[in-house]
Amino acid sequence: AQEPLAETDPTAQALGYKADAAQVDAAKFPRHAANQTCASCNFFKAEGAGGSCQLFPGKTVSSKGWCSAYAARP
Numbered sequence: 001a002q003e004p005l006a007e008t009d010p011t012a013q014a015l016g017y018k019a020d021a022a023q024v025d026a027a028k029f030p031r032h033a034a035n036q037t038c039a040s041c042n043f044f045k046a047e048g049a050g051g052s053c054q055l056f057p058g059k060t061v062s063s064k065g066w067c068s069a070y071a072a073r074p
């Protein structure tokens with residue numbers, strides 16, 4: 001089974017990933033809007049309770065998460 005992406009993962013840290021988008025540092029990431037979560041990101045694919053992200057192969061991300069690579073699904 002795939003492991004949940006840890007916020008301490010080096011790539012996750014570099015992208016400011018938070019499993020709970022409400023925890024995103026607004027000062028560091030002013031681009032983050034409250035309505036942005038992995039669930040509406042173009043890199044996200046829903047799987048079970050969470051989903052996978054193209055940027056983090058082999059890991060699962062939280063549908064309520066966010067990182068600075070967020071791209072709205074067209």
Ligand code: SF4
Pocket residue numbers: 017037038039041042043044052053054055061065066067068069070071
């Ligand atoms: Fe979530 Fe998108 Fe960042 Fe992947 S790229 S962690 S789906 S916000």
